[in-house]
Amino acid sequence: MAIQSVGVIGAGQMGNGIAHVFAVAGYDVLLTDISREALDKALDLIDRNLERQVSRDKISAEDKAAAMARLKTTQTLSELGQTDLVIEAATERETVKQAIFEDLVPHLKPETILTSNTSSISITRLASRTDRPEKFMGFHFMNPVPVMQLVELIRGIATDDATYRALHEVVEKLGKTAASAEDFPAFIVNRILMPMINEAVYTLYEGVGSVSSIDSAMKLGTNHPMGPLELADFIGLDTCLAIMNVLHDGLADTKYRPCPLLTKYVEAGWLGRKTGRGFYDYRGDEPVPTR
Ligand SMILES: CC(=O)CC(=O)SCCNC(=O)CCNC(=O)[C@H](O)C(C)(C)COP(=O)(O)OP(=O)(O)OC[C@H]1O[C@@H](n2cnc3c(N)ncnc32)[C@H](O)[C@@H]1OP(=O)(O)O
């Protein structure tokens, strides 16, 4: 079956980036969220990010108009049942994702492929709660989606070859590169990246360095485009903590213990850029380190 239409669940930073790249690649996109405000903000952001690509000659003004025309939003989850491919990109919480799949499954066409953009949660476990574990996969995009080349493809224990091949083809049509990962906690990228970020928070917690010195040390000392604390703010500290908890619970090894300071920031509602404050305060003209 040729995939032509795509449903995206969750209009946060990942959902809007995923909707953006699929619309540019010629797919009809239906984006849903529980909040109308999130949908309106996502449409506005996609428009601005497409404009940025036009201004840098990455796409033409006609491509932008065509992409915006292919993009629709709805607050009714069941409407996504008629699409060929569904990508769930809601909050990184297993109960939230399971509830979404439970509500959606009765409305799905039999041939629809179901995927999750989860950063860490077991694909086999998510798939087992649906009516189609063989047509279920982890489809893990990186942030910011329009810029990052990689998509991790994660097969659950029951995923069939046809589903894997179909998603591999989609990745190629998007002009991105796939890397296959086995279904273990946090897969490849976050198994390696998130302990580094967590260690940077411990480095701050233990007073080895300030926010600025830790970030400049890693940017200038290891050529990372962002320091680990700046990157944590960019990803979202709630998402970082959720991933560390999945690693800690799933691998039962104390080396994945989330830093108490990371927990404290999340408990304060300081989730990074998306709430205006994290390891940096973004409410002024320039980001100001909080420690
Ligand atoms: C948590 C998970 O589950 C998995 C993950 O995603 S982990 C996070 C992975 N992501 C990273 O590690 C990102 C690390 N950071 C970076 O690579 C860079 O800082 C960055 C690409 C985000 C920004 O780069 P920069 O050079 O500082 O900024 P900027 O010049 O504004 O952007 C670079 C390019 O991206 C484009 N861009 C940035 N954000 C964009 C967006 N949202 N949409 C479209 N284009 C965008 C810019 O227009 C610019 O294009 P040109 O090269 O044509 O000029």
Ligand SMILES: NC(=O)C1=CN([C@@H]2O[C@H](COP(=O)(O)OP(=O)(O)OC[C@H]3O[C@@H](n4cnc5c(N)ncnc54)[C@H](OP(=O)(O)O)[C@@H]3O)[C@@H](O)[C@H]2O)C=CC1
């Ligand atoms: N941030 C990152 O760098 C990356 C994140 N991911 C993964 O992508 C997913 C989304 O992350 P991200 O975009 O950063 O998170 P955000 O917090 O930016 O967005 C999540 C969105 O999902 C919405 N949502 C929550 N519950 C539901 C629901 N039941 N139905 C529909 N929408 C819902 C939220 O609404 P509200 O705000 O109203 O709760 C919010 O708009 C997570 O699984 C995350 O792990 C993957 C790669 C990178």
